[in-house]
Amino acid sequence: MSEDFYSVLGVDRDASEEEIQQAFREKATEYHPDVSDDPNAEEKFKKAKKAKEVLTDDEKRQMYDQMGHERFQEAEKHGATEGGRGGMGGMGGGPFGGGGGGMNDIFEQFFGGGGSRSGPQQGADLRTRLTVDLEDAYEGVTKQLTVNRPERCPDCDGEGHPPDADARTCSACNGQGQQRTVRQTPLGRVQQTQTCPQCDGEGTIYSETCSTCRGDGRVQEESTLEVEIPAGIRSGQTLRMDREGAPGENGGPKGDLLVEIQVEDHEEFDRDGDDLQYHLPISFPQAAFGDTVEVPTLDGTVEMDIPSGTQSGETFRLRNKGMPRLQRRGHGDLYVQVQVVTPEDLNEEQREALEAFAEAGGEEIDVEQGFFEKLKSSF
Incomplete structure (x- = not known):
């Protein structure tokens, strides 16, 4: 990983933890392998995840800022960054000082994981795409959207086990949900904390897992939603549907669904922001003597005057005949470029x-x- 962690997330070096978390959520919704079409999505997601883990740990972030990117990575190879500054032996604190949280798996991170499991956590935002035609973007419409998304398992209510399953304390972590190891490195004794793999951080082992979700607490379901397309929307712009994303953890609310809009090309009009362009064929006599012609728009046909002596390629402007301005008043303009057509057959x-x-x-x-x-x- 050669990029600076701040650059990976696109934040300033003085960014707050909240800003870092928000930047990571945006990267996660864009590059998580389950939803992204980017061929390098998995690698980009891992980079963003790693950057977030370091920069939201106060002690690791301080170490990172003091040591720089390359030295921090070298120290990390020897496990000297685990457990925070105390594990550095000489950078403050005793050999077992500080405390670093274990690394959660990708699935947990994507669906609102990270940190303690004890409190409610909002689910992650999900992303999808919706294609509309230019007429829909002009008028503003309500479209139906079908998405395949994770939902809380209805049979176990997201718990991952049947309600009547027997529970016992995990012997591997004594119910703590974490395992700690201490080892000697060239940089001193360090403490490493990781999520208990036997109970997956729950601290409890159940006699059965839910057969519907296989213990995940979530199932993939197809849902049909209605999304409001505002007049004037452009390709690449994103609509946010509140609480239509992934389910939260421990009773937390759902995330949001981000719908990226793609406006199809039109066979007659070219779009440039809020303006439209149209190519109008005219005859030589019309160009020479002038004429009044009919011009199509997205709101019906209008008349336009062709002055005498008009040259082929000349452009005329029809005000307020373009696209609606999104969240603003008025419309763009329609630019009509005339092309003098030479007849192929003459009597x-x-x-x-x-x-x-x-x-x-x-x-x-x-x-x-x-x-x-x-x-x-x-x-």
Whole structure:
């Protein structure tokens, strides 16, 4: 891991613990392997998780800031960062001072884990995508969204075991939920604390596990939700659905569901922020003499004046005919670029008229060899 922990989470070096936790939650919802399409999602998630673990431990963070990234990682290889500063032997405290929490597994971290299991913890935010067309983004609509998400197991109420299962104190950790070991390293004696693998930090062993969730306390279920798409939304913007995320721990509330919106390309309009662009084909006579033409918009057809002498490629602006401005008043504009279309097939009368036009302008054109190509190039 070569990146500085602060850079991994995208926070300042004086960031508070709350800011660090929030930054990690955002990274987790973006890069957790269960929900991310990023090919490097697992590695990025591990980096963010490691950065959060160090920077939310006051003693480890102090060590990290004092030693720097490379030296801290070297010390960590020898286990000298476990147990906080006290484990450094000479950096303050006795050989067993401080106390570092064990590393929780990825599943627990993703669904609101970390820290003590004793109190309620909010579930993690989940992320999904929803594609809408440009008309939906213009009008603002209510769409149905189907998501496959973890839910509290209905058979064991999230406990992971049947209600009538026999319980006994875990002998491996004496009911503490953690195991501590002390070992000698080149940097001194250090204490390492980790979650008890036998009881998974619960401190209690049950005679049975729930057959529905296999002891996880959660099951994957498909849910259909309704999401309000506001008028003017753009691709890449995210809607937050409160309490529609993963279930919390120990009775904590659910997290949120983050819905990233993708607006499909339109066959007629190109979008640029709140503005739209439209290419309008016109004839040579319309460009030469001027005309009033009909222009499609997302709110119906409107009329637009083409001045005489209009050149191919010229752009006209129709105010307030673009996209609604999200959470603001008004609309963007519609920019209409005209393209003079050269006819491919002419009747005899049209051909004679064009020949006369060319002669009146003093042009000597070989009609049989390249008349239309030369006419086209003149525009």
